[in-house]
Amino acid sequence: MSAAIRIAVAGASGRMGRMLVEAIVNAPDCELVGALARPDSPALGHDAAAFLGKTSGALITADLREGLKNAQVLIDFTRPEGTLAHLAACRELGVAVVIGTTGFDDAQKAEIAEHAKHLGIMMAPNMSVGVNVVMKLLDMAARALNEGYDIEIVEAHHRHKVDAPSGTALKMGEVVAAALGRDLKQCAVYGREGVTGARDPSTIGFATVRGGDIIGDHTVLFAGTGERIEISHKSSSRVTYAQGSLRAARFLVQHGAGLYGMDDVLGLS
Incomplete structure (x- = not known):
């Protein structure tokens, strides 16, 4: 049996973040190894899966390096500025990124494309x-x-x-x-x-x-x-976005650097 995909989640204490945490914890081929939140989050220091009554071993942190140190893939549904900061750290650490964040301007999209020359990025405005x-x-x-x-x-x-x-x-x-x-x-x-x-x-x-x-x-x-x-x-539920994100994470661990879309993940391109 192949090793589980090691995934970190940005915004782990938010609505979408929790949905992602639940999907990862319940996926037999995935492991939650990192959980990021803002420095002012009251969830800091808590196990990311505590709201499910489970223990994942991933404590919510605002320290990027700590949250990403064991990850193969980061899933990010935060804000443009936060996502770009996470991307810079992921590029340095060799962590692939699934981006569900929206609202990027043209300059920010160009910055993402530049990062994609060095690491795998799957970016889509909707993961469903x-x-x-x-x-x-x-x-x-x-x-x-x-x-x-x-x-x-x-x-x-x-x-x-x-x-x-x-x-x-x-x-x-x-x-x-x-x-x-x-x-x-x-x-x-x-x-x-x-x-x-x-x-x-x-x-x-x-x-x-x-x-x-x-x-x-x-x-x-x-x-x-x-x-x-x-x-x-x-x-009717954010679960569709979470399940699509896991499909994207599985795709990225099999592919190299590049900027991909959900059409690539689903074989629709």
């Missing part, structure tokens, strides 16, 4: 297997519906989400725009108010909803004359 299958469906739909259809992307998330539109919605827009031969930066419309005039058919519209505890809903609408096609994905 279903969402990544939807991305392929959107590519097919956009190519077939390339004339006479207006495209709108609607996404909804919980009240605590800090970036908008979501990284998943933006990725959906990028997939559709690429299939149509457009540049999303040139054709995206992120809000409408007042007298906007008739809709420009070359645009891709985005609408954002924030409220309650919505995990993540995304719908891409292709509205034509006499019909409309809606391709939707709705998440």
Whole structure:
């Protein structure tokens, strides 16, 4: 039997972090060896699996080197600035990284690409297997519906989400725009108010909803004359992101340096 994949989790005391910890602890081929949190976290010093009534042996720490010293892979769903700091340490220590963080700007994405020349990085705005299958469906739909259809992307998330539109919605827009031969930066419309005039058919519209505890809903609408096609994905639990992240970790330990996506992990590329 092969050795378990040694995984560390960033933001281990948060909502997503705990979901990742639970998935790792329950996976027979994975071992939780590190758990990172902010220096002001009240969870520091506690076993990362204590909330499950279990002992993992991984104590939550704010010390990057301590949290990463035994890890093969770090899974990070934190904030852009934190993720970039973690990446620098992972590059130095030779730890591969699964990035589920969203909200990176172009300069930060370029920094990630530079790190990927030296270590394996799997980066995706959504780790759900279903969402990544939807991305392929959107590519097919956009190519077939390339004339006479207006495209709108609607996404909804919980009240605590800090970036908008979501990284998943933006990725959906990028997939559709690429299939149509457009540049999303040139054709995206992120809000409408007042007298906007008739809709420009070359645009891709985005609408954002924030409220309650919505995990993540995304719908891409292709509205034509006499019909409309809606391709939707709705998440009812973060467990889908956690399980997708473990698939990404398994992928990275089998591959070298490079910047990968979930389409690579799932064999959809």
